Amino acid sequence: MAATRYGHISVRELTLPAPAKLNRLLHITGRREDGYHELQTLFQFLDHGDTLHFKRRDDGVVSLTSALAGVADDDNLIMRAARLLQSDTGCRLGADIHLDxxxxxxxxxxxxxxxxxxTLVALNRLWNLELGLEHLAALGLQLGADVPVFVHGHAAWAEGIGERLTRVELDTPWFLVLHPGIEVSTPQVFGAPQLTRNTPPISMARALQEGPGTWRNDCEATVRRLYPAVDEALAWLSAFAPPLLTGTGACLFCNFEDEADAREILAQTQDGWHAFVARGCNVSPLHQALGLL
Structure with a gap:
């Protein structure tokens, strides 16, 4: 029987994007008894990211053919997502997965x-499970606080540990994103004594009304102290446009109305830095590909 197709996408084989996100604002408003932090943030997607290839198997085996250096399969979020979906649904199908x-x-x-x-969204389609996005997002929360916003696939104001989401429509400029060639430890940043943890909460309406010119990241000062390479890159970017840290870093970003302006600065980045230019998206490229929103 021929495979049913959704546009160019077959339900036996899928190739789908896993887009990047930016935290265009990040406030830390408190610390919980369980050690997690209360946050307020604005998530927005980029039209740039990883790509995942899926091929359905009928024997229940899930294989990842592109392991990440230093990351065991049992710790890889792709494998953990696939196995969690199998366990939750009792599905006996499997998949070969390749990550670019x-x-x-x-x-x-x-x-x-x-x-x-x-992975959750693709295998839900590949295995014909017909779970809703709310169900998939609840599974995703077991894997990490940022997974639900990617499952729901729309720019969002987030609170709690980042899991309480409200859809928003943000401006969609061009972004220059710069990675200074280091890896930042999120536990180290959130464990730092000097980290700001008492920013007064604000409403979503106020944050949107005040606009991008007022948005900041409460992690930035701490990351700059702990990682001189981030401090150096931020200082360099500030000569061109106001830069911000995304999440706990190490990536930094500036926004521009014109793509050409962003690419002009891209051409000047230093050796050892990785940078790219991408457009902001309010609807995730994943959901655009599948027609989900």
């Missing part, structure tokens, strides 16, 4: 969380 990795580890772009979300 473009996003840096420890970069603050949500690469691992996005890979996990794409």
């Amino acid at each position: 990795k473009r996003l840096p580890l420890g970069g603050g772009l949500g690469g691992g969380s996005s890979d996990a979300a794409t």
Whole structure:
């Protein structure tokens, strides 16, 4: 029987994006008893990221043919997402998965969380499970606080540990994203004594009304102290446009109205830095590909 197709996408084989995200604002408003931090943040996607290839298997085996250096399969969020979906549904199908990795580890772009979300959404389609996005997002939360926003696939104001989401429409400029060639440890940043943890909460309406010119990242000062390479890159970028850290870093970004302006600065980045230009998206490229939103 011929495979049913969704546009150019077959339900037996899928190739789908796992887009990057930016935290265009990140406030830390408190610390919980369980050690996690209360956050307020604005998530937005980029039209740049990893790509995942899936091929359905009928024997229940899940294989990842592109292991990440230093990351065991049992710790890889792609494998954990696939196995969690099997366990939750009792599904006896499997998949061969191949990852084309473009996003840096420890970069603050949500690469691992996005890979996990794409895996949940793709295998839900590949295995004909017909689970809703709310169900998949609840599974994703077991894998990481950033996974649900990638599952839901829309720019969002987030609170709690980042899992309480409200859709927003943000401006969609061109971004220059710069990675200074290091990996930042999120536990180290959140464990730092000097980290700001008492920013007064604000409403989503106020944050949007005040606009991008007022947005900041409460992690930035701490990351700059702990990682001189980030401090150096931020100082360099500030000569061209106001830069911000995304997540806990190490990636930094500036926004521009014109793509040409962003690419002009891209051409001047130093050796040892990795940078790219991408457009901001309010609807995830994953959901655009599958027609989900």
